Amino acid sequence: MDSLFTIATPCPKTWNELQGEGRQRYCNVCNKSVHALEQYSGGELDRLRSESEGHLCGMIAGESVAEPRSRRAVLVAAFLTTISPLMAQSGRVKIQVTDVTGASIANAEVILLGSMPVRALKTNPVGEVVCTELAMGDSKFEIRSPGFRMRTLVITLRNDDEVIIQSTLEVANLNMGVMVEVEKPKKLFRKWKTRPA
Numbered sequence: 001m002d003s004l005f006t007i008a009t010p011c012p013k014t015w016n017e018l019q020g021e022g023r024q025r026y027c028n029v030c031n032k033s034v035h036a037l038e039q040y041s042g043g044e045l046d047r048l049r050s051e052s053e054g055h056l057c058g059m060i061a062g063e064s065v066a067e068p069r070s071r072r073a074v075l076v077a078a079f080l081t082t083i084s085p086l087m088a089q090s091g092r093v094k095i096q097v098t099d100v101t102g103a104s105i106a107n108a109e110v111i112l113l114g115s116m117p118v119r120a121l122k123t124n125p126v127g128e129v130v131c132t133e134l135a136m137g138d139s140k141f142e143i144r145s146p147g148f149r150m151r152t153l154v155i156t157l158r159n160d161d162e163v164i165i166q167s168t169l170e171v172a173n174l175n176m177g178v179m180v181e182v183e184k185p186k187k188l189f190r191k192w193k194t195r196p197a
Helices: 042-051 071-088
Strands: 024-027 032-036 091-099 109-112 119-122 128-134 137-144 151-157 162-169
Touching: 091 137, 091 151, 109 128, 119 128, 128 137, 151 162
Parallel strands: 091 162
Antiparallel strands: 024 032, 091 128, 109 119, 109 137, 137 151
C-alpha cells in the first residue's frame, strides 16, 4: 500500500469477531463497515476514503484475512450446517418379539436390512432386543424364529428417543416341521401287597 494511515481510535475487536465474509465486515460496537485494507488496490482505497469523508475504518496486517469465499462454498457450508444435526443424531429401537398368545420368543433373530456390515441380533430370554446407533428416518428389520412366519418391520425414527415396538409372530403353516421339546412323564409304580389265601 502506498498510502499512509493514522489509527485514531483502535478498535478492540479482532477481524474474526466481526460479522460478515470477505474483505469487508461489520463492527456492531461502532456500527461501521471495517475493511481489510491490504486487499484493496490504491484506486479502491482512494474511492473508499472519499466515500467515507476521510474516516475509513479498516484492519492492517496483524491477522491474516481470509479470501472471500465463492457463492458455491457459502451454499455448501449452509447446507452442511443445516443437515449436521441430523447426521449427528442416532436413534434407538427396542423390539419385543411375542407369539399370538403374548408369550415372549427368546432367541428370535432380528436383522437390520440394508446395513453394511449386516447387523443381526438375537432376542434375550424375555423376547427383547435393542438396536442402537440407527440413522434418522426409516429402518427396515426382518424377524425370524423357527416354527414362525418371518415378519418385516419398517420403523421410522424422528428423534433420538427410544422407540419401543412389539412384533407378533404367527405360527408357520402346518406343512413345516416344528421341533418341540417335551419332557417325558415319569412312570408311576405301585406296590401291591398280597394276602395269603
